[in-house]
Amino acid sequence: MSGAGPASPARGPASPARGPAPAPPPADRRRDSPAAGSPIQPIIKDVGEVYSRLLDHRPVIQGEIRYFVKEFEEKRGLRELRVLENLKNTIFETNERVLPKCEQAMQDNLSETFKRLQAANTMIHRLQEREYEARKLQADKVMAREEKCIAHWEEFMKEQQKKRAEVDEEHRKAMERLKEQYSDMEKELAKYVSF
Secondary structure, three states: OOOOOOOOOOOOOOOOOOOOOOOOOOOOOHHHHOOOOOOHHHHHHHHHHHHHHOOOOOHHHHHHHHHHHHHHHHHHOOHHHHHHHHHHHHHHHHHHHHHHHHHHHHHHHHHHHOOOOOHHHHHHHHHHHHHHHHHHHHHHHHHHHHHHHHHHHHHHHHHHHHHHHHHHHHHHHHHHHHHHHHHHHHHHHHHHHOO
8 A cells, every 4th residue: 555645735724614624534445335326325324313213222221311300390399498497496406405404403403403413412422321329329229238138148157156155065975875875774783783
């Protein structure tokens, strides 16, 4: 393909009214589109239409999108905007009016509740002290009773020891008397046996 060369000088520079100059014809004539009068042109056109109808979904999707947006805007209107405006008004009213009232009521009730809790705490403390004193007094009484019982027990045991000693002494004396009596009786019997 030796016929490739610069563009022909007959065309010249492009005029400003016509736009950019057309590209020079390619050197390879086999790549050129078929002539306008050739029988392949309607086939290409039909293939393009079939492609655009079956495979190119962009126009259909864009139409559906436009229809959806139009329906959405017409039917819903500014409902979301009104809802947001109402929400904003409610929040503003809550912040400006309701919240300070709640804070004031809470402060009043909390201070009164705090005073009541302090009074209850003081009363509970007094009750605990009284209960502690009562328990201590009860424990002291129990200890005194125990000490008294221990003293009585010791006295009782001493008395028992004394009585035991007396009984033992009496028993010993009775045994001695019986021994003497039996020895006297044996002597008496010995007298009668010798007869």
